[in-house]
Amino acid sequence: MQQTITVGLLGLGTVGSGVIEILRDHQERIQHKTGCAVTIKSALVSDLSKPRDLHGSETTLTDRAEDITRDPEIDVVVEVMGGIDHTLTILLEAIEHGKHIVTANKDLIAQHGAELYEASRKHQTDLYYEASVAGGIPIIRSIMDGLASDRISKMMGIVNGTTNYIMTKMAQEGVDFDSVLKEAQDLGFAEADPTADVDGLDAARKMSILATLGFSMPFQLEDVEVKGIRGISLEDIRYAEELGYRVKLIGVAEHDESGVSVSVEPSLLPIHHPLSSVNDEFNAVYVYGDAVGETMFYGPGAGKLPTATAVVSDLIAVLKNIRLGTTGTANVQPQFPNQLKAKNEKQTKKYIRLQVVDEPGVLNDITHIFSEYGVSFDQVIQRSTEQPDSRELMLMTHLVSDEDIEKAKQDLEQLPSVQAINCIYRVEGGN
Amino acid sequence: MQQTITVGLLGLGTVGSGVIEILRDHQERIQHKTGCAVTIKSALVSDLSKPRDLHGSETTLTDRAEDITRDPEIDVVVEVMGGIDHTLTILLEAIEHGKHIVTANKDLIAQHGAELYEASRKHQTDLYYEASVAGGIPIIRSIMDGLASDRISKMMGIVNGTTNYIMTKMAQEGVDFDSVLKEAQDLGFAEADPTADVDGLDAARKMSILATLGFSMPFQLEDVEVKGIRGISLEDIRYAEELGYRVKLIGVAEHDESGVSVSVEPSLLPIHHPLSSVNDEFNAVYVYGDAVGETMFYGPGAGKLPTATAVVSDLIAVLKNIRLGTTGTANVQPQFPNQLKAKNEKQTKKYIRLQVVDEPGVLNDITHIFSEYGVSFDQVIQRSTEQPDSRELMLMTHLVSDEDIEKAKQDLEQLPSVQAINCIYRVEGGN
Numbered sequence: 001m002q003q004t005i006t007v008g009l010l011g012l013g014t015v016g017s018g019v020i021e022i023l024r025d026h027q028e029r030i031q032h033k034t035g036c037a038v039t040i041k042s043a044l045v046s047d048l049s050k051p052r053d054l055h056g057s058e059t060t061l062t063d064r065a066e067d068i069t070r071d072p073e074i075d076v077v078v079e080v081m082g083g084i085d086h087t088l089t090i091l092l093e094a095i096e097h098g099k100h101i102v103t104a105n106k107d108l109i110a111q112h113g114a115e116l117y118e119a120s121r122k123h124q125t126d127l128y129y130e131a132s133v134a135g136g137i138p139i140i141r142s143i144m145d146g147l148a149s150d151r152i153s154k155m156m157g158i159v160n161g162t163t164n165y166i167m168t169k170m171a172q173e174g175v176d177f178d179s180v181l182k183e184a185q186d187l188g189f190a191e192a193d194p195t196a197d198v199d200g201l202d203a204a205r206k207m208s209i210l211a212t213l214g215f216s217m218p219f220q221l222e223d224v225e226v227k228g229i230r231g232i233s234l235e236d237i238r239y240a241e242e243l244g245y246r247v248k249l250i251g252v253a254e255h256d257e258s259g260v261s262v263s264v265e266p267s268l269l270p271i272h273h274p275l276s277s278v279n280d281e282f283n284a285v286y287v288y289g290d291a292v293g294e295t296m297f298y299g300p301g302a303g304k305l306p307t308a309t310a311v312v313s314d315l316i317a318v319l320k321n322i323r324l325g326t327t328g329t330a331n332v333q334p335q336f337p338n339q340l341k342a343k344n345e346k347q348t349k350k351y352i353r354l355q356v357v358d359e360p361g362v363l364n365d366i367t368h369i370f371s372e373y374g375v376s377f378d379q380v381i382q383r384s385t386e387q388p389d390s391r392e393l394m395l396m397t398h399l400v401s402d403e404d405i406e407k408a409k410q411d412l413e414q415l416p417s418v419q420a421i422n423c424i425y426r427v428e429g430g431n
Numbered sequence: 432m433q434q435t436i437t438v439g440l441l442g443l444g445t446v447g448s449g450v451i452e453i454l455r456d457h458q459e460r461i462q463h464k465t466g467c468a469v470t471i472k473s474a475l476v477s478d479l480s481k482p483r484d485l486h487g488s489e490t491t492l493t494d495r496a497e498d499i500t501r502d503p504e505i506d507v508v509v510e511v512m513g514g515i516d517h518t519l520t521i522l523l524e525a526i527e528h529g530k531h532i533v534t535a536n537k538d539l540i541a542q543h544g545a546e547l548y549e550a551s552r553k554h555q556t557d558l559y560y561e562a563s564v565a566g567g568i569p570i571i572r573s574i575m576d577g578l579a580s581d582r583i584s585k586m587m588g589i590v591n592g593t594t595n596y597i598m599t600k601m602a603q604e605g606v607d608f609d610s611v612l613k614e615a616q617d618l619g620f621a622e623a624d625p626t627a628d629v630d631g632l633d634a635a636r637k638m639s640i641l642a643t644l645g646f647s648m649p650f651q652l653e654d655v656e657v658k659g660i661r662g663i664s665l666e667d668i669r670y671a672e673e674l675g676y677r678v679k680l681i682g683v684a685e686h687d688e689s690g691v692s693v694s695v696e697p698s699l700l701p702i703h704h705p706l707s708s709v710n711d712e713f714n715a716v717y718v719y720g721d722a723v724g725e726t727m728f729y730g731p732g733a734g735k736l737p738t739a740t741a742v743v744s745d746l747i748a749v750l751k752n753i754r755l756g757t758t759g760t761a762n763v764q765p766q767f768p769n770q771l772k773a774k775n776e777k778q779t780k781k782y783i784r785l786q787v788v789d790e791p792g793v794l795n796d797i798t799h800i801f802s803e804y805g806v807s808f809d810q811v812i813q814r815s816t817e818q819p820d821s822r823e824l825m826l827m828t829h830l831v832s833d834e835d836i837e838k839a840k841q842d843l844e845q846l847p848s849v850q851a852i853n854c855i856y857r858v859e860g861g862n
Contacts, residue, residue, distance in 0.1 A: 022580055022722055032647075032766045033579060130577075136723040138577025145576070146561070146569025148464060149453055149743030216463075274729060277708050291453055292567040292740045295730030298705060305722035312580030324757045335463045 003036045005319050008068035008099070009043040009059070010090065011081025012052060015104055015131075016043065018308030019078060019315075024055045026312070034319040044068055044081065069094040076126075076318050078311060079103040088112050095119040095127075100327060102314040104131035104307055110205035110221050113212065117331060124328035126321055128314035133206045134159055134283040136306030137299035138313065143213050143287065144330075150289035152214040155253045156428070159206040161281035161301040162190045162197040163229050163249040168279045171237050171246065177230065189281060199228035200249065200264040207251035210285070211262045215255050216335040219262060223340050224251075227265040236353060236423055239394050240268050243379060245351075246276040250428065259341035267426040268351050344403030349378070349427035354393040354412070355385065355420040362417045366393070369411045373404040390419060396427060434467045436750050439499035439530070440474040440490070441521065442512025443483060446535055446562075447474065449739030450509060450746075455486045457743070465750040475499055475512065500525040507557075507749050509742060510534040519543050526550040526558075531758060533745040535562035535738055541636035541652050544643065548762055555759035557752055559745035564637045565590055565714040567737030568730040569744065574644050574718070575763075581720035583645040586684045587859065590637040592712035592732040593621045593628040594660050594680040599710045602668050602677065608661065620712060630659035631680065631695040638682035641716070642693045646686050647766040650693060654771050655682075658696040667784060667854055670825050671699050674782075674810060677707040681859065690772035698857040699782050775834030780809070780858035783826040785843070786816065786851040793848045797824070800842045804835040821850060827858060 009016055023030070023038055031037055042060040044067070045052075052061070068074060069090060077099045079091060084107050091101055091108075092115075101120065103109065109116070109132045120127040130140045134157070143152065158164050162184060169180040181198065184190035196202045204224040211219045229249050240247050245268035253262045269276045274296050278284040283301030288294055300306040321327040356362050363382065370377070379396040397405075405424065412418050440447055454461070454469055462468055473491040475498070476483075483492070499505060500521060508525040512518060515538050522532055522539075523546075532551065534540065540547070540563045551558040561571045565588070574583065589595050593615060600611045612629065615621035627633045635655040642650045660680050671678050676699035684693045700707045705727050709715040714732030719725055731737040752758040787793050794813065801808070810827040828836075836855060843849050 018722075025721075026580055026582065029582070029647075029766065030580065033763055136720075137726055138573050141577050142569050142573060145748065146572045146744055147740070148747045149457055149461070150740050151457070151460070216460075272708070272710075274705075274708060277703070277705060279703075289567075289740065291449075291456075291736035293731045293734070293737055295568055295728070297726070297728055299726030300724045303724070306724055309578070309581050309720065309723045313577055316579045317576065320760075324755065324760055326755045326757055329751075329755055332464055335460065 003323060005036045005038050005075050005322060006073050007038060007040045007076045007078055007315070008071060008074040009040055010065070010068065010077060010079040012043045012045045012061070013080065014304045015080040015307045015311065017053065018304040019080065019311050020055050020057050020059070022305065022308050022312045024057060030316060030319070034316055035323055036319045038315070038319065041074060042068055042071065065090045066093070069099065070097055074099060075322060076100045076102060076315060078315060079105055080311065082107070084108055084111060088115070091116060092119055095123050095125055098123055098125060100126035100318045100322070102128045102311055102318060104129070104311055106132035106202070106205045106209065110208050113209065114218055120328065121331050121333070126318045126327045127331060128317055130314050131307045131310035133209050134285060135300050135302045136309055137283060137285065137297045137301070138310070139210070139285045139297050140213060142297055143210070147287065147289055147292060147295070150291045152287060152289050153255050154288040155210050155214050155285060156275060157207065157210065157251045157283070157285040158248055158275060158278050159251050159283055159285065159301065160197055160203040160249060161283060162194065163203070164278065164283070165189050165281045166198070167229065167232070167248055170232070170234060174234060176234055177232060198230055200226040203249060203251050203264040207253055207262050207264055211253040211260065212334065214253060214287070215260055217260065217338050218334050219338060219340070223262055223338070225261070225263040225265070225343050229266050231423060232266055233422070236425070239353065240351065243396065244271055245269060245427070246271055247425070248275065250275070258345065259339040261341055261343070261346040263346070265426050267428050270429045273429055344401060344406065346402050347399045349399055350397045350405055351425045351427050352395040352397070353422040354395070354418055355422060356391055356393055357417040357419060358389050358391045359417060363393070365415060365417060366412065369415070370408050373408045375400045375404060375408060434754060436467045436469050436506050436753060437504050438469060438471045438507045438509055438746070439502060439505040440471055441496070441499065441508060441510040443474045443476045443492070444511065445735045446511040446738045446742065448484065449735040450511065450742050451486050451488050451490070453736065453739050453743045455488060461747060461750070465747055466754055467750045469746070469750065472505060473499055473502065496521045497524070500530065501528055505530060506753060507531045507533060507746060509746065510536055511742065513538070515539055515542060519546070522547060523550055526554050526556055529554055529556060531557035531749045531753070533559045533742055533749060535560070535742055537563035537633070537636045537640065541639050544640065545649055551759065552762050552764070557749045557758045558762060559748055561745045562738045562741035564640050565716060566731050566733045567740055568714060568716065568728045568732070569741070570641070570716045570728050571644060573728055574641070578718065578720055578723060581722045583718060583720050584686050585719040586641050586645050586716060587706060588638065588641065588682045588714070588716040589679055589706060589709050590682050590714055590716065590732065591628055591634040591680060592714060593625065594634070595709065595714070596620050596712045597629070598660065598663070598679055601663070601665060605665060607665055608663060629661055631657040634680060634682050634695040638684055638693050638695055642684035642691065643765065645684060645718070646691055648691065648769050649765050650769060650771070654693055654769070656692070656694040656696070656774050660697050662854060663697055664853070667856070670784065671782065674827065675702055676700060676858070677702055678856070679706065681706070689776065690770040692772055692774070692777040694777070696857050698859050701860045704860055775832060775837065777833050778830045780830055781828045781836055782856045782858050783828070784853040785824040785826070785849055786853060787822055787824055788848040788850060789820050789822045790848060794824070796846060796848060797843065800846070801839050804839045806831045806835060806839060
C-alpha cells in the first residue's frame with residue numbers, strides 16, 4: 001500500500017520554488033527511499049495575484065496561514081518564508097495542530113530554537129533545520145549522527161557566503177572593500193542592506209546553532225562575540241599573506257576545560273589550513289573531535305537548489321519517521337547547561353597593526369606596555385610608510401586574553417608616539 | 432526504565448580496542464542520545480593468552496566465533512577483525528541468529544555487500560559500515576541521508592591514506608617513490624606488503640562501495656578500472672606543477688547519459704581544486720549533485736580512534752533503531768541495475784610524456800598519429816633532456832576516449848623516433 005504524505009509550504013520565493021522543483025524531479029527516488037509519495041497541497045504566499053511557475057504541481061495558493069496550520073490533511077509544514085516573530089507564531093500553531101516542521105530559517109532557530117524544540121517535544125512532532133546552517137552542506141546531520149560518538153572540542157566555520165565572496169575578491173584581485181561590496185550587490189550576492197552579512201550577524205546566528213548542537217548546550221545569539229569585516233584593508237590582507245596567512249571571516253566555537261567561547265571575527269588563518277582555500281561564496285565547517293581529529297565539510301552555503309536540497313533531505317527524514325512511527329524521537333534536549341566563559345577570558349593570538357612616530361625608543365615604549373600585560377611576540381615587522389615621519393608596525397602575539405589586549409590597547413592610545421591602532425585581528429593556528 | 436544493549440566484538444586489534452575506549456569514555460553521552468546503555472559482553476580473539484588492556488571493561492574473551500554469533504543475549508555484532516571468506520561465514524551466521532551488524536571491513540563489503548545486505552533484509556536486521564570508507568569521515572551517512580534528495584552525478588575521492596602520504600612527500604620534499612615507501616613502512620603508515628595500497632586495490636574497493644550507494648546501482652570490485660602509483664616519477668610531479676596541476680591517486684565514479692564509469696588512477700588535478708590541498712594521510716570525497724553542486728567531506732581516512740568513532744556512530748544508529756523498533760528499515764536495495772559503460776568509452780583528458788629523437792619532423796609524425804584518432808591538444812611542451820640526441824614531449828589532450836588513446840599509443844610504439852612513452856595520466860578539470 002502506497003502512503004502519501006501531504007506537505008504545506010510557507011513561502012514560495014526562491015527556495016520554495018526550488019523545493020517544488022526538486023520534489024517533482026526526484027519523486028521516484030524519494031518513493032524508493034521512503035516508501036511514500038509526497039504532495040504539496042498548499043502554499044502560503046503574500047500576494048495571490050503574482051504569477052508563479054509551480055512546475056506542474058497542483059498546489060493551491062493561499063494568503064491565510066491557518067489554511068495550512070489547521071488543515072487536518074497536512075502532515076508536514078515546510079517553512080521557507082523567513083521572518084521571526086510572525087513566523088514563530090505560525091509554526092507554533094502548526095506544531096499545536098500536530099504538524100512536523102522543516103525550516104530553513106536560521107534567524108528563527110538561533111532566536112527561538114529552544115521554544116520551537118519544546119513545543120515539538122510536547123506534541124511529539126519532528127523539527128528539522130539542516131538548511132539553516134551552510135545551505136547545501138549536511139553539517140547538522142554530520143554533527144548529530146556522523147560524529148555522535150565523539151566529543152567535539154572546536155568548530156571553525158566560514159558560514160557566510162557574501163563576506164567570503166568579498167574577502168576572496170579583495171585578496172585575489174586587490175579591490176577594496178567598498179568596491180567589492182558594490183559589485184556583490186549588483187550581482188545579487190549581497191543584499192541592498194548588507195548589515196546582517198558584513199557585520200557578522202548572519203554568521204553569528206549560525207555559530208550559535210552549531211555551538212548548541214555540537215556542545216549539547218543552549219546558546220543564544222547574545223552569547224556570540226561578533227566583529228564584522230567593514231574595517232578590513234587591502235594592506236592587512238597583503239601583510240597577512242607575507243606572514244603566511246589569509247584573512248577570512250571565521251566563526252569559532254571552542255570548548256576547553258574552562259568553558260565555551262563562541263565568536264565571529266576577521267581572523268588570520270595559515271595559508272595551508274584547509275579553510276584558507278575555501279573561496280568565493282563557498283562555505284565550510286571545520287570540526288575537531290577528541291577521537292576523530294580534524295574533519296571538514298565543504299559546499300555551497302546558499303542558493304536556490306542547494307538550500308532546497310537540504311530542505312528536501314530533512315523532509316525525507318520526516319517521511320521515514322512518519323512511516324516508521326518514530327516522529328518526535330530525533331529531538332534531543334541539550335545535555336549540559338550553557339558553560340559560556342566570560343568574553344575577556346578567551347585566549348587567542350593576535351595580529352596588530354600600528355602607525356607610530358619615526359623616533360628612537362618608540363618600539364621600546366610599545367613593547368614595554370605589552371610586556372606589562374604579559375604579552376609576548378611571535379613576529380614583529382617594522383616598515384617605512386609614505387609619510388616621512390611615520391612608520392608602520394605589525395605585531396603577531398603569542399596567546400593572550402582579550403582582556404589583556406584591551407588594556408594594552410587603552411595604554412597604547414595614551415602613548416603620544418602611537419598615531420593609530422589600525423587593527424587587531426585574531427590569529428588561528430601556527431606555532 | 433533503562434534498556435541495555437549487549438554487543439559482541441569480533442576482533443580486538445587496534446580498532447577493536449579503540450571501540451572499547453570510546454564506549455567507556457562516552458557512555459553517558461550515548462545514554463543521553465539513545466536512552467540505552469551499552470555493554471560489550473564478549474570479544475573474539477585469535478590468541479587467548481595474549482595480554483590485553485580492556486580499559487576496565489568486563490568483556491569476556493573467546494576464541495570461538497559461535498560464542499558470539501549464537502549468544503542469545505547479544506544484540507549487535509561489531510566486526511573489526513578483517514578478512515573475507517571466514518568473516519563472511521561468521522557474519523552470515525550472526526545475521527541468521529538475528530544479530531545486527533556494524534562492520535569496518537571494506538574488503539568484505541566491496542566483495543560480499545549484496546549477500547550480507549540480502550541476509551539482513553531477510554532477517555530484518557541492521558547492517559552498517561560507515562568505517563569501511565574514509566575512516567572518520569561520515570561520507571556514507573552524508574550520501575544516504577544528507578544528499579538524499581539529490582541526484583549524484585560524480586564522486587571524486589582521495590580514499591587511500593598511504594598513497595596520499597607517499598604522493599604528498601614526493602611532491603613536497605622531492606623524494607622518489609621507493610624512498611618514501613620505505614619511510615612510510617618504517618613509520619607504520621604502509622604495510623610490509625604495500626600492494627593493496629600502492630596498486631590502488633584498497634581505493635578501488637572503497638570506490639565500488641561509494642558508487643553502489645551514490646548511484647543506487649550494484650557495483651563490484653571488478654567494475655573498477657584500477658591503476659596504481661608505482662610508476663610515478665618526480666619528473667611528472669614537477670611537470671604537472673609547471674602546468675598548474677597536482678598529481679594525486681584519485682578514485683572517480685561518474686554517471687552521465689551513456690552510463691557509469693568507476694576508476695582509480697593517478698590523475699592531474701588543478702592546483703586550486705579543493706582536493707589538491709588534501710595532504711599527507713588525509714582523505715576527502717568530493718561529491719557533485721545536480722542540485723547541490725559541489726560538496727566535499729574531508730578528514731582522517733584511517734587510524735584507531737577515527738575508525739572507532741565511525742564504528743560507534745553506526746552502533747548508536749543501531750541502538751536508536753532497536754529502541755524505536757525500526758531495525759532493518761535503513762537497508763535500501765539499489766534502485767537501478769548496474770549501468771556500467773564499456774571501459775574504453777570513458778572520455779577524459781590525458782597528460783602524456785614521451786621521449787623522442789631530436790630530429791626535424793618528429794613532432795609532426797606524432798601529432799599526425801593523434802589526429803588520426805581525433806585527439807587534439809590543449810598544451811604541448813617540448814624540452815631538451817640530458818641526452819644530447821633526445822627530447823622530451825609533454826602533451827595535454829582535450830577529451831579523448833580510452834580506446835582512442837590506447838590505439839594512438841600502439842601506433843606511437845611503432846614509430847622509430849619515439850624512444851619511450853613515459854606515462855599517460857588522466858587530467859581532471861581545467862578547460
